[in-house]
Amino acid sequence: MSHIHLPDGVLPVWLWVPGFIAAMLVAAVLFRFTKKEALSRRFPLLGMMAAAMVLGASVEVVPIAYHVNLTVISGILLGPSLIFLATFVVNVILALFGHGGITVIGLNTLILSIEGVFGYFLFHLFWQVSKRLILTTFIATFLALVFSTFAMIGVVSLGTSHYEELIHHEGEGIFEFHLLKDKGPHHEEETKKTEIHLGRFIAIVLPLGFIGWILEGVITALITRYIHRLRPDLLHLEKESQ
Amino acid sequence: MKEGERIIEVDCITHVYPDMTKVQICGLDFIVNQGERVSILGSNGCGKTTLLKHLLGILVPKDGRVSVFGINPGKDFSKIREKVGVVMQDVDEQILGPTVYDDILFAPLNYGMGRKKADWMAKEVIERLNLEPIQKKIVNYLSGGEKKKVALAGALVMEPDLLILDEPFTGLDPLSRRDLIQILNELNKEKGITFITTLHEVDLVPEMTDILYLMHGHGDLSERGRPDEIFGKFKDLESFNLEEPTLTKLFKGLKKEGLDFGDPLRIDEAIQSIKKHWKDKK
Amino acid sequence: MKEGERIIEVDCITHVYPDMTKVQICGLDFIVNQGERVSILGSNGCGKTTLLKHLLGILVPKDGRVSVFGINPGKDFSKIREKVGVVMQDVDEQILGPTVYDDILFAPLNYGMGRKKADWMAKEVIERLNLEPIQKKIVNYLSGGEKKKVALAGALVMEPDLLILDEPFTGLDPLSRRDLIQILNELNKEKGITFITTLHEVDLVPEMTDILYLMHGHGDLSERGRPDEIFGKFKDLESFNLEEPTLTKLFKGLKKEGLDFGDPLRIDEAIQSIKKHWKDKK
Amino acid sequence: MIQLSYLDYIAVEGKRFLHRFSPTLKIIGMVLVLLGIVTLRSLPGLLLLYGTLVALFFITRIPIKIFSLTFYPLIFAVLFIFISGFQIHFLLLIFLKVLCGSTGVVLLLATTPYPMIFSVLGRILPDSFVTALFLTYRSVFILLNILEETQHALYLRGGFQWRHPWRSLINISNAFGHLMIKGIDASEKMYESMLLRGFKNKIFYRGK
Ligand SMILES: Nc1ncnc2c1ncn2[C@@H]1O[C@H](COP(=O)(O)OP(=O)(O)OP(=O)(O)O)[C@@H](O)[C@H]1O
Ligand SMILES: Nc1ncnc2c1ncn2[C@@H]1O[C@H](COP(=O)(O)OP(=O)(O)OP(=O)(O)O)[C@@H](O)[C@H]1O
Ligand SMILES: [Mg+2]
Ligand SMILES: [Mg+2]
DSSP: OOOOOOOTTSSOHHHHHHHHHHHHHHHHHHHHHSOHHHHHHHHHHHHHHHHHHHHHHHSOSBTTTBOOOOHHHHHHHHOHHHHHHHHHHHHHHHHHTTSSOSTTHHHHHHHHHHHHHHHHHHHHHHHHHHOOHHHHHHHHHHHHHHHHHHHHHHHHHHTHHHHHHHHHTTTSOSBOOOOSOOOOTTHHHHHHHSSOOHHHHHHHHHHHHHHHHHHHHHHHHHHHHHHHHHOGGGGTOHHHHO | OOTTOEEEEEEEEEEEOTTOOEEEEEESOEEEETTOEEEEEEOTTSSHHHHHHHHTTSSOOSEEEEEETTBOHHHHHHHHGGGEEEEOSSOGGGOOOSBHHHHHHHHHHHTTOOHHHHHHHHHHHHHHTTOGGGTTSBGGGSOHHHHHHHHHHHHHTTOOSEEEEESTTTTOOHHHHHHHHHHHHHHHHHHOOEEEEEOSOGGGGGGSOSEEEEEETTTEEEEEEOHHHHHHHOSOGGGGTOOOOHHHHHHHHHHHTTOOOOOOOSHHHHHHHHHHHHHHHO | OOTTOEEEEEEEEEEEOTTOOEEEEEESOEEEETTOEEEEEEOTTSSHHHHHHHHTTSSOOSEEEEEETTBOHHHHHHHHGGGEEEEOSOOGGGOOOSBHHHHHHHHHHHTTOOHHHHHHHHHHHHHHTTOGGGTTSBGGGOOHHHHHHHHHHHHHTTOOSEEEEESTTTTOOHHHHHHHHHHHHHHHHHHOOEEEEEOSOGGGGGGSOSEEEEEETTTEEEEEEOHHHHHHHOSOGGGGTOOOOHHHHHHHHHHHTTOOOOOOOSHHHHHHHHHHHHHHHO | OHHHHHHHHHHHHOOSHHHHSOHHHHHHHHHHHHHHHHHBOSHHHHHHHHHHHHHHHHHTTOOHHHHGGGGTTHHHHTHHHHHHTSOHHHHHHHHHHHHHHHHHHHHHHHHSOHHHHHHHHTTTSOHHHHHHHHHHHHHHHHHHHHHHHHHHHHHHTTOOOTTSHHHHHHHHHHHHHHHHHHHHHHHHHHHHHHHHTTOOSSOOOOOO
16 A cells, blocks of 8 residues: 555545645646656556556455555656656546545655655665665665655645544535635644544554555566566666676 | 267357347357367358367356256356366466466466476476477466467366367467467377367368367358268358358369369378379379 | 659667667668569567558658668658558557548548549449448448448548558458558559558568568568568578468478479469379379 | 457447537537536435436446446545544445546546547646557557466466466566566567657547
8 A cells, every 4th residue: 555546525625736836836837847758758668668668557456555656667668857757757647536535646646756756866876886776676665665755744734624523514505615724824723633543544554554665665676677687678777887 | 988988968058248248158059078079160250269268167158058067057166166177268367477388387386286296297298399499488478379389288288188278279370280280180099188278270170170160140050960070061151251261262273163172171091082083084 | 654663661770668668660671662562571579561651751760871762761752642642550549530521531631622522432442342332431430341432531531652551461351451552552553552561461562462571579670572472481480470371381281292393383273283293193 | 468459459440429429529528528527516416427327338338347347436436434434424425436547547448538538638748658658559459468478388388387486486577577568568669669660759540
């Protein structure tokens, strides 16, 4: 459970709208600064890795959303900027299949791309140090997933005050008109005294996540080994090994 | 398993694909006896592959009965898997690599042969199929025909009792076809291996077939017989999207012109027949 | 483009695949003139597909020169791609879907035809290839031969000047093969379309070939000529992993037995020749 | 996952009124549904919305099999049970919102072939993004096909047996790597053939 697809309607507007904008901005910047030919030459790879992620994300291993993500391996193969675009595409398609929310595509992309981007950098960092492919891949994957899980928890907890509202303001009119609520830093203190139990949430997510991180790490390492054997050029390791 | 014993029986099965394409393999029962060389001819999309997939338990029929070695493959295929060698039509995904040699070792190792025995078996099949030059290559980067050969090697290596070959000749060059036919015929003669082949190369049928099935429309098995019977008697092979073998066409054409040399199906027979008639004319 | 003008020239190219497999297409130059029907025969893995990929700019040679319609396809293929229709050996990835009809529309729409024109072109090719029954099917669900036909339709729909077909007959049933040959010959006659085909079905060569190339070893183009010349004169087609067509074998066999009926390559010729000799004998 | 290609099939082959609607209208409808999800905060309102969507689903005769897809995101919503400490009202609210979202989207996809959705999106999004969407979508099916056939190969050649767990594990991880490489090669071929067939960084599709 390295990553969860946030669904529609759970998070407050003031959270997902900026998420959307941020993701769009990043994507736009990346599109602008990636060379056109480089992009079109690697389009097929982008498409296929995105497809692999879509498939991985839709094949359940264990009922509670355990699934392989393949984000880290995709990140290693695509590089940090393309993986972001790929993640965006993945979230759009998953949203179309009903696997994640449409409104939260932006946030989901930001969270998920952490895995790919961090995975890529960690992988190359550790490779410099150890030169042991399996170990390097495993650690990079594991850490990247830890980061993204905490990012997800962070995002969910940012919505705390919104959940409170939903709980307390029941039946107070059909529509919510005040879309952009001004939320100061004080909402974190509130957490403790209301019925919101973020602690429990985290207590569930982290242990489950831990197993997921290890599984994903092992799978990614094995796949990387295989790719290293057949198409070492795809991993872009030559420069560094010399 | 005795020669001539019935090993496959398919009894009017119906399969409906998720998009509602219905394939009904009916008409004649599909029956195969031990030691027979069986071929299936039929137009594109008529259901040959669908039939074979039922024999392997990859598809499970909605209606009807399939029995292979007395077992229902939809349920218990793993019990007979060791006896069955398969080459599917789409050979690409059948090869698991990474190298050709690894791929050939795949089945022996999985069935618990020791490394030594497995090596020995692999060597033998590599020699049979002339794969030495490519045995170290990575399977993803073989040419189309080379892949086919590797898949064949993977199926032959366990010396199965039953070989199921879905269009094994497509993509092979003529000499490799000839070699393959020879290998199959040898295996059939020496070890009594049964094989079921689908193909489109009518000219090859007479050389490797005891029993020929013709399939029609959407799964209609409508003819069963020896190749010479079927090619001889049939006027409308075209309704099967088939043609007669070149020699049949030639000799039927000659007959129309008033020259009756009989119905030879193989080149040597044809030469003998013409020669004999020529001499007799004197 | 005038009939007979030289449109393709390949001059001793070398390609090295990432795993160091070296394919050197040399020996004779590969030359194609406008309006010719060219076939390439050769054993598995000899480099036929590699050659075609160079013509399409998919591979770029390490050494040597390729020119198609006077352009270097490795650099500027997009300038000529409207004139070139292609069916690659591996047909699966060539079909973009979602339905057969959509797939056929792909090229016309991308080349900016209006919707109406595109529809009309698609209709025509669907009729030509008898694809009506499957035109609404989702491409993911086609049988092997059906996929081949759809890919062909996708290549033919733009009525290209040059058709490049990598083993178009594999997986087609005999009647579809016959139909395809007829379509190609018609297109060649009516519109002067040039086509380059690789294939393994020697029996089909005489019916659709003006110029035949034989390829050897790892890319060695060693023979060029009319099919009857090449099949007639050659003793050792086996060194190309080739066979003679059935009729050539028959008539050579007869010659050995002292019966010389000439070297017909097509059935009607063969019948006439035998008939004539038979009559003359009186 | 088999349901995905089935979904495609329903979208292309379906002949109900929703299938015949213009894709643009359907997408606008979807946006309205989303607006509802975001702003509605009363149970009856959401129930009404959900009821409408489900009714549409069944009037359109989309098979039950597809309907099960809409429950997937509940898996995540369940985690909110722990956040809220079992507040029934809150949970119902969240669950309904989630269900409305997924039902709406699946309804859209089951009545509109994907190229049409993409081509409508293409009016607002950059071309290269739409191309990436398209390539990904087609790649999913190619990959699915490879996955299925690889499974068959493992099965037919004894690649997975409980008797030999260690070998089976190695085989499966090799198969995964194999899948990746195959997929990458396939995508390259697919792209080549798109270029050969006139693709110039923008995909054209027929509307209905
Ligand atoms: N997965 C599938 N989903 C839906 N329809 C299918 C599927 N596979 C095959 N079909 C359809 O079932 C029919 C029989 O297909 P099958 O593959 O058995 O034909 P075949 O006789 O092997 O043809 P070919 O000679 O072209 O290989 C065809 O009409 C085909 O379109
Ligand atoms: N991508 C690749 N990487 C490495 N080697 C390759 C690759 N593609 C082809 N080869 C090798 O190059 C040689 C020529 O291959 P090619 O595909 O051109 O053969 P072909 O003549 O088309 O054969 P076939 O009749 O079997 O299709 C073969 O030995 C093959 O193994
Ligand atoms: Mg088939
Ligand atoms: Mg080839």
